[in-house]
Amino acid sequence: MIIRRSAVVATGSYLPERRITNQELADRLDTSDAWIRERTGIMQRHVAAEGETTSDLACHAARRALARGGLGVADIDCIVVATATPDYTFPATATQVQAMLGMTHGFALDVHAVCTGFVYGLAVADNFIRLGQANRVLLVGAETFSRILDWDDRSTCVLFGDGAGAVVLEPATGDCGVLSTHLHSDGRYRDMLHVDGGPSTTRHVGHLKMNGREVFRHATRKLTEVVEEALLANEIEASAVDWLVPHQANRRIIDATARKLGLASDRVIVTIDRHANTSAASIPLALAEATADGRISPGDLVLIEAMGGGFTWGAALIRWSATSRRGASATGEAAR
Numbered sequence: 001m002i003i004r005r006s007a008v009v010a011t012g013s014y015l016p017e018r019r020i021t022n023q024e025l026a027d028r029l030d031t032s033d034a035w036i037r038e039r040t041g042i043m044q045r046h047v048a049a050e051g052e053t054t055s056d057l058a059c060h061a062a063r064r065a066l067a068r069g070g071l072g073v074a075d076i077d078c079i080v081v082a083t084a085t086p087d088y089t090f091p092a093t094a095t096q097v098q099a100m101l102g103m104t105h106g107f108a109l110d111v112h113a114v115c116t117g118f119v120y121g122l123a124v125a126d127n128f129i130r131l132g133q134a135n136r137v138l139l140v141g142a143e144t145f146s147r148i149l150d151w152d153d154r155s156t157c158v159l160f161g162d163g164a165g166a167v168v169l170e171p172a173t174g175d176c177g178v179l180s181t182h183l184h185s186d187g188r189y190r191d192m193l194h195v196d197g198g199p200s201t202t203r204h205v206g207h208l209k210m211n212g213r214e215v216f217r218h219a220t221r222k223l224t225e226v227v228e229e230a231l232l233a234n235e236i237e238a239s240a241v242d243w244l245v246p247h248q249a250n251r252r253i254i255d256a257t258a259r260k261l262g263l264a265s266d267r268v269i270v271t272i273d274r275h276a277n278t279s280a281a282s283i284p285l286a287l288a289e290a291t292a293d294g295r296i297s298p299g300d301l302v303l304i305e306a307m308g309g310g311f312t313w314g315a316a317l318i319r320w321s322a323t324s325r326r327g328a329s330a331t332g333e334a335a336r
Contacts, residue, residue: 005177006129006137006169007321010069013165013288014060015046015275022158029154036158041251045161045276047146053087055096057164058142061284062097065138065166076168077106078134080125082117082141082280084309085148086110089199097140106134113185114193115247115308117141117280118165122304122316123181125169140166141280148195150207159250160208161276165284176299176321182230183314189218193309219253222313223305224260230303230315238262243296247306248272248282257305269295279308296320 021044022033036042048057058081066072079101081094094108113120118141128134142164149157169178192214197206223246231238238261246254248271258268269286278285283304290296300320307313 003173004130004132005172005179006126007172007177008167008287008318009170009321010065010071010168011166011284011288011291012061012064012066012068013163013285014057014064015163015285016048016052016057018047018049019044020047025154025158029152029157031154031158039252040159041254041270041272042158042276043273046163048144048162052144054083054085054142054144055087055093055100057144057162058083058093058097058140058166059100061142061164061166062101062138062140065168069168071136071168073101073103076103076136076138078125078128078137079103079106079108080111080121080137080139081108082111082113082121082139083143084112084114084117084279085144093142113280113308113312114310115249115277115279115282116183116306116312116314117308118283119181119304119306119314119316120183120312121280122178123183123314126178126181129169129171136168136170138166138168139284140164141282141284143279143281145208145277145279148205148208153207155212156208156210159277161278163275163278163281163285165281165286165288167284167287172321176319179317179319180230180233181314181316182226182233183312184222184226185310185312187310189311190309192218193311216250216253218311219249219307220256220260222311223253223257223307223315226313226315227257227261227303227305230317234317236301236317240301241267241303242300243267243269243290243302245269245283245286245290245302245304247308248275248286249277249307282306
């Protein structure tokens with residue numbers, strides 16, 4: 001039996017021009033560059049300019065992914081945008097991106113699972129392709145978390161940044177493509193990581209609130225469990241994984257997960273030092289960087305995982321496609 005899977009055939013990313021270093025934050029908050037680096041692994045973060053929206057970031061990343069794949073808007077029939085910071089309550093940010101790209105056919109939708117958004121979006125896109133409901137999907141993770149931060153709260157504002165990453169998926173057969181996706185959520189943990197606002201509660205956007213100690217404790221356990229679930233479902237040992245591309249929330253969480261899986265640090269893609277936590281954008285940003293610089297190659301087994309507010313968490317295994325299109329570097333650092 002021929003299994004129809006979705007393969008990642010192009011990647012792209014975008015980071016806003018403005019960068020805020022740890023020292024800039026330390027100059028006005030009761031913190032220090034050393035403390036932030038030691039606790040999180042973060043050195044800097046990018047922040048969207050005044051008037052620069054989530055859809056703007058998403059559109060930049062989307063165009064770069066299409067360019068790298070040698071594709072045009074006519075080649076796409078579905079857009080999925082994973083974001084927790086949409087332009088508006090409605091319409092969906094994905095439809096804004098659709099309009100900005102000049103796409104008047106197909107369909108577009110948002111996925112909201114906070115930091116796990118890209119993994120959820122991958123599952124949605126993969127299922128559309130597997131079922132034949134879409135032939136080629138543009139999947140974008142994009143966030144402007146700077147708009148929901150209390151910049152006087154040193155426990156949260158140092159952790160996050162803005163950015164967008166995109167991938168293009170198309171049908172593939174054989175052993176390449178998305179092998180499986182594994183999704184979970186548990187709404188009982190809402191108060192540990194949430195935004196204290198919304199149109200049907202407070203009628204204002206609100207700010208991000210987090211119990212960092214509890215999030216760390218749950219993340220290290222839940223991420224290990226869902227990764228083991230993905231490996232077991234595919235009858236694969238952790239030693240067979242070529243690259244772990246984790247959600248970039250905290251360097252200590254990344255290192256703890258890798259240790260539990262027995263993965264060497266040189267097999268883990270890390271961007272948190274330069275990007276901070278960009279929520280749904282963090283995994284596609286890392287994928288774009290690692291494909292552009294040649295670390296991720298055709299045939300590699302790539303494991304992605306994330307946990308976000310809600311809680312939501314998930315993982316996916318991807319056999320990188322031999323047909324992945326390559327072009328000039330399209331990372332936010334090189335192509336702003």
